Amino acid sequence: MNRVVLIVLDSLGIGAMPDAENYGDAGADTLGHIAASKTDFSIPNLIKMGLGNIDGVSNIAKEENPAGSFGRLGERSKGKDTITGHWEIAGLLTEVPFQTFPDGFPKEFMKEFEAAIGRETLGNYAASGTEIIEKLGPEHEKTGRPIIYTSADSVFQIAVNTAVIPLEELYQICETARKMLIGDLQVGRVIARPYILENGKRIRTSDRKDYAVSPTGKTLLDHVKDSGKKVYAIGKISDIFNGQGVTTSVHTDSNQDGITKTIEALRLDFSGLIFTNLVDFDSKYGHRRDPIGYGRCIEEFDRRLPEILEAMKEEDVLILCADHGNDPVHSGWDHTREYVPVLLYGKTIKSGMNLGTRKAYADIGATIAEMLSANPTVIGESFFQLLKKI
Ligand SMILES: O=P(O)(O)O[C@H]1O[C@H](CO)[C@@H](O)[C@H]1O
Numbered sequence: 001m002n003r004v005v006l007i008v009l010d011s012l013g014i015g016a017m018p019d020a021e022n023y024g025d026a027g028a029d030t031l032g033h034i035a036a037s038k039t040d041f042s043i044p045n046l047i048k049m050g051l052g053n054i055d056g057v058s059n060i061a062k063e064e065n066p067a068g069s070f071g072r073l074g075e076r077s078k079g080k081d082t083i084t085g086h087w088e089i090a091g092l093l094t095e096v097p098f099q100t101f102p103d104g105f106p107k108e109f110m111k112e113f114e115a116a117i118g119r120e121t122l123g124n125y126a127a128s129g130t131e132i133i134e135k136l137g138p139e140h141e142k143t144g145r146p147i148i149y150t151s152a153d154s155v156f157q158i159a160v161n162t163a164v165i166p167l168e169e170l171y172q173i174c175e176t177a178r179k180m181l182i183g184d185l186q187v188g189r190v191i192a193r194p195y196i197l198e199n200g201k202r203i204r205t206s207d208r209k210d211y212a213v214s215p216t217g218k219t220l221l222d223h224v225k226d227s228g229k230k231v232y233a234i235g236k237i238s239d240i241f242n243g244q245g246v247t248t249s250v251h252t253d254s255n256q257d258g259i260t261k262t263i264e265a266l267r268l269d270f271s272g273l274i275f276t277n278l279v280d281f282d283s284k285y286g287h288r289r290d291p292i293g294y295g296r297c298i299e300e301f302d303r304r305l306p307e308i309l310e311a312m313k314e315e316d317v318l319i320l321c322a323d324h325g326n327d328p329v330h331s332g333w334d335h336t337r338e339y340v341p342v343l344l345y346g347k348t349i350k351s352g353m354n355l356g357t358r359k360a361y362a363d364i365g366a367t368i369a370e371m372l373s374a375n376p377t378v379i380g381e382s383f384f385q386l387l388k389k390i
């Protein structure tokens with residue numbers, strides 16, 4: 001097989017995992033609760049692929065003859081953040097969860113950090129990104145002190161108004177933080193969160209940038225690259241893998257842009273992996289606890305699915321999945337520990353195959369490695385044989 005296009009619908013979980021209670025997430029069901037909240041929810045193309053036929057999926061119609069093959073995947077890693085989810089999809093297990101700082105970062109560290117960047121800071125607690133910039137924005141804009149916040153994820157986030165601190169300086173501040181947050185303070189990601197002030201409202205821009213740690217071992221991306229093929233990363237993917245194993249990286253500013261750039265990549269002629277992350281589901285709706293907006297965002301994706309299928313070449317295989325849940329009706333504003341869906345479509349693989357419930361997100365990476373004849377991933381069991389046409 002020549003090429004796989006893997007699209008991560010960021011945070012589109014399909015129901016709580018058996019251990020969800022340990023994460024405070026019992027009863028979570030991102031897709032099921034969205035479908036129940038949005039009475040006119042309409043996703044005919046995803047239904048045609050077999051989304052409603054997946055084990056445990058609720059409130060989505062079943063298709064008699066699904067065009068795709070489908071399954072449900074549990075997460076073997078300990079965690080529910082984007083990095084852990086994506087690394088596992090790419091065949092890497094995270095056994096020790098990334099360190100979180102629910103009460104903020106230690107005072108001594110903050111002092112050293114402030115000295116290093118030559119500015120005092122504000123915040124340093126767990127918060128919703130859109131709320132904290134409204135709350136601390138006025139003081140930040142008056143004093144030039146960057147806003148620091150974290151969440152239930154392992155993140156050190158730095159929000160600034162780019163009219164006060166230029167984007168380039170924000171990125172430098174993030175690089176300083178990334179270098180300093182090591183050892184006991186190692187976070188999964190430092191994230192630049194630039195915003196602008198427009199008509200009295202603070203709006204985050206698409207110049208967000210994630211500074212992740214490098215993967216702890218080789219991933220699917222390395223194996224595909226090492227086999228001489230292309231790894232075409234779209235959206236946050238390159239940041240999530242800290243560029244490791246990526247041969248081309250394309251920035252996006254929205255889901256729509258991510259879909260357009262995926263279609264553009266499909267039209268090019270090359271072998272390898274197109275790996276796209278669509279983050280709006282998570283950042284614009286899941287964390288904002290907006291089930292109707294989330295539902296609309298899935299509908300927008302659904303409307304463009306035929307365009308993606310049309311752009312695929314004869315031998316291309318499309319795989320849709322997610323990296324964790326983010327149930328917009330669950331308490332709080334963070335991710336939820338959930339199963340994720342996998343949908344596969346292509347002329348060279350079987351349709352209508354129910355892969356059942358599988359133990360690891362990593363089965364996706366293992367399958368893709370086999371499809372592309374690359375070296376096998378560290379963990380994960382390939383289900384390619386089940387999909388092979390006789
Ligand atoms: O509330 P906002 O700023 O969107 O932040 C969310 O996005 C972060 C990274 O994806 C998560 O850790 C969560 O804090």
Ligand SMILES: [Mn+2]
Pocket residue numbers: 010011081082085282323324
């Ligand atoms: Mn995510």
Ligand SMILES: [Mn+2]
Pocket residue numbers: 082282283287335
């Ligand atoms: Mn998130």
